[in-house]
Amino acid sequence: MKTSIGTIFAASIAAKQQFLSDNAATLEQVINTIVRTFRAGGKLLLFGNGGSAADAQHLAAEFVNRYVIERPPLPALALTTDTSTLTAIANDYSVAEVFAKQIQALGRRGDVALALSTSGNSANVLRALEVCRALGIYTVGLTGGSGGKMAALVDALLCVSATSSTPRIQETHILVGHVICEMVDQILFGSESGRV
Numbered sequence: 001m002k003t004s005i006g007t008i009f010a011a012s013i014a015a016k017q018q019f020l021s022d023n024a025a026t027l028e029q030v031i032n033t034i035v036r037t038f039r040a041g042g043k044l045l046l047f048g049n050g051g052s053a054a055d056a057q058h059l060a061a062e063f064v065n066r067y068v069i070e071r072p073p074l075p076a077l078a079l080t081t082d083t084s085t086l087t088a089i090a091n092d093y094s095v096a097e098v099f100a101k102q103i104q105a106l107g108r109r110g111d112v113a114l115a116l117s118t119s120g121n122s123a124n125v126l127r128a129l130e131v132c133r134a135l136g137i138y139t140v141g142l143t144g145g146s147g148g149k150m151a152a153l154v155d156a157l158l159c160v161s162a163t164s165s166t167p168r169i170q171e172t173h174i175l176v177g178h179v180i181c182e183m184v185d186q187i188l189f190g191s192e193s194g195r196v
Contacts, residue, residue, distance in 0.1 A: 011163065012171050018162035019172050027176065030140050030156050031183045037112045037138070038188065043075035045107055045137075047099040047128060048116030051170050053080035055116055059177040067181040071189045077106065079128075099128035109136035117141070118169040120148020120159075129153040142176060144169030 020027075034044060044063060046056035056078040063076035079102045080086070089098045103113065113132045117125045120143035130153065132139045141147070141154035145164035151157050160172045 011165070012168050015160055015162045015165075015168045015172050016175060019158075019160050019176070022161055023158050026156050026158060027179065030158065031180055031187070033138055033140075033156070034112055034180065034184055035187045037110065038074055038184070040110055042108070042110040042112065043077060044112050044114060045077055045079060045103060046114045046116070047079040047102075048125060049080075049122050051166070052116035052118065052122075052173070053078075055170065055173055055177060056080050056114070058174070059114070059181065062177075062181045063184075067178075067185050069185055069189060071185060074184070074188075079103070079106075096123045096127050099124050100131045103128055103131045103135070103137070107132065107135055107137050112138045112140065114140045114142060115150065115154065116143075116173060117148065117150055118144050118166045118173075119164075120145070120150035126150060126153060142173050144172075 037044065044060070046060050047053070048056050057080055060076040060078035063074040065073065079099050085102065086098050089101050093101070107113065113128070115125050115129055120141065126149055129139055129141070129150065133153065139154040140156045140158065141150040142158045143150050144160035147157055147159045147161070151159070158176060160169045163169060
């Protein structure tokens with residue numbers, strides 16, 4: 001069992017190291033874009049399915065409440081949490097529309113959309129990205145493997161390319177999300193949040 005545990009840890013570490021090597025410049029660009037969005041009064045919209053839905057609401061909570069330092073709430077909204085809205089859209093239209101219709105209602109030019117899909121091929125995520133493009137909303141795709149169809153639909157692609165393993169991709173996604181939270185805090189509110 002110890003060998004198997006060690007193998008899982010090693011794979012997770014390798015995925016994160018490869019991600020940083022491949023995506024450091026894009027990640028910095030995304031952080032700066034989110035900072036500019038918040039400064040201009042825009043908001044961050046986050047969405048995904050399953051574990052990615054949980055990550056979306058986790059990260060939205062970090063912005064709205066706080067991450068590490070005491071600071072004002074930041075406008076972030078997970079589109080994965082309102083069961084009445086989600087089930088109404090799925091029932092009356094289709095599951096493919098559950099994020100798209102919320103973006104049509106809530107999204108504005110100047111916002112940022114952070115789409116999470118480990119495969120990059122989730123139909124409802126891709127449909128939401130199409131709506132974002134039509135509305136002029138800046139899009140960030142957090143995915144894995146080859147990037148899937150998402151790669152062609154986003155302004156900034158953050159891809160865990162070292163693996164197609166959903167758990168290893170999701171482990172990297174939450175680290176990336178935490179880095180975004182910490183760096184946004186540091187830029188907007190000072191270096192107190194730079195604690196490791």
